[in-house]
Amino acid sequence: MPVLRMRDALREALREEMQRNPRIFLMGEDIGKYGGSYAVTRGLLEEFGEERVRDTPIAESVIVGCGIGAAMAGYHPMVELMTINFSFLALDQIVNNAAKLLYMSNGQINVPLVIRMASGGGSQLGATHSHSLEGLYAHFPGLKVVCPAFPADAKGLLKRAFRDENTVIFIEHTANYGLRGEVPDDPDFVIEFGQANIVRPGSDVTIVGYSGSVHQALRAAELLAEQEEIEAEVIDLRTLRPLDIATVVESVRKTNRCVVVEDDWKFGGFGGEIAALVMEHAFDWLDAPVARVSSKDVPMPYNRNLEYAALPSEEDVVDAVLAML
């Protein structure tokens, strides 16, 4: 099986889906000649031409709205918003149009649209450029929210996104773009939404993550195994909408402990939703309250040490696990 970096796996998905479906076209800021800010779309302009790979003005609202309109008329556009931080400028289009048209029109209008955006902090980009908003988008009924942590998942889930009849918010953590992994080259390889993945089996505690935080969870699990002889089970949610809570609940019923790790802020974040669902479905199995490890409740600082302190780390996860044993 070929080993690819995540950005290359994403590009493979785009290429294969564009070859499969002539109704797919791409548009976004610097996705053409520049090749994408994170080089995901590099080479696609040359391969598919200007009609299907469209550089846009810097105008997030009309980029997304234009995608919605084209989707309403039979196309399956992919819109790249460069980073999730810029999606605030398109929030009305995403929330009021893409997410709600099917419901408001009583099923007459669906919006098959893929909106890709890069997420996460850790690159010293400061407060406006370091958001993790997976949970924000998961808040809205009518959207699907996908946030892969590994190259193979990125490919399989992105290909699946183009076979969906709804709008898919596809979020890629910037720290994962260079990550390498085996990626199937079968053009029919897709990963269904709503299937969490147990990326490390264990029996003592369940650590739940998504997107970038899966890797903190895995590193923490290694530390716990090496230093404390604690075997953590790590679950990668892969999609927040639909959410596979059953896999989490089943694990917690086995380990009796649960830690949720996320790059988002704790207050009002998605980790709270996981904690609540675990309590609703596994309360009698819990030996300790569900713990949440997340970003500190501050805008992201620029200084390297301050930023590291603000982000969740594997040490934070280890501490949370040790505190509940």
Next chain:
Amino acid sequence: MTTRTTATDSIEGISREQLLDFLYQMVFLRRFEEKCGEMYTKGKIRGFLHLYTGQEACAVGAISVLRREDRLVSHYRDHGHAIVKGVDPKRVMAELFGKATGCAGGRGGSMHLYDTSVNFLGGYAIVAGHMPIAVGLGLAAKMSGEDWIAMCIFGDGSIAEGEFHESLNLAALWKVPVLWFCENNLYGMGVHLKESLVTEITKLAAAYEMPAVKVDGMDVIAVHKATREAVEYVRREQRPYFIEAETYRYRGHSMADPELYRVKEEVEEARKRDAIERLRRTLAEHGWLDDEGYQEIERRAEAEVEECVRFAEESPEPSIDTLYDHVLKGDEDARPTNA
């Protein structure tokens, strides 16, 4: 009825029959909206209700130019646009009543009407929020090579929104077939255009390199003629075109509006330009319509509106069992848990 022979039996290329139909449609829309206001005070219609009274010449004159396959998106004062595009007015009234037979199954309400069978793709209730969608529709038309265009109706209140500028720019940049149609009724809710815009609307549109014309929005013949030229251009050139129709709404912004921002005399002045009276006079001058003929039109319109109300009254409420339907397409249960 006295008839006078004319050379062409048409005005500005619009046949006598079509002009009589325009008059009927405008009278119908006015009666429809008056009835909506009445039903609102009776509590049959709830939520926000924005009446179209006074602006009928815009919907009737402009949308009558479109073909069925042309896509239309509009703002929240959308009853007239939906009906002229071909949405069954019975289903519009049922929607306002929140009934299952409504054109959005009772899920949308006054500001969110849809009927894809006639390509009425929505009333949009966030100001200018549908303008980017129109660009995408135009792009789809162009890429597909199909012979339809997109029309986007919005109010003067949209002009100061960023999406107006983003959308006009991209439509012109990518040369997509979109007809921008601004219904300038002078007020963005209660703020006069002069207090929200530093320049003229058509100047802004022209700055985005597209033809931009101003038309008397209280004259259905002028609106139709201008739109006909615009649609021909958009279809032929595959480029955007901009029309500003100067109109006026007689009622408040919504049913909740005490109208503190304007004087009664201003409304009375506007009513002197009334589109229905104007077309009625024109038809009478040509000898194509007498008082009896007009009264017949009014009777027919009132009867049809009554039929709409009867249909809405007698229609069932949507079943509570359908609450979760259509959150996501292809997913029977969209709720985010499988525990």
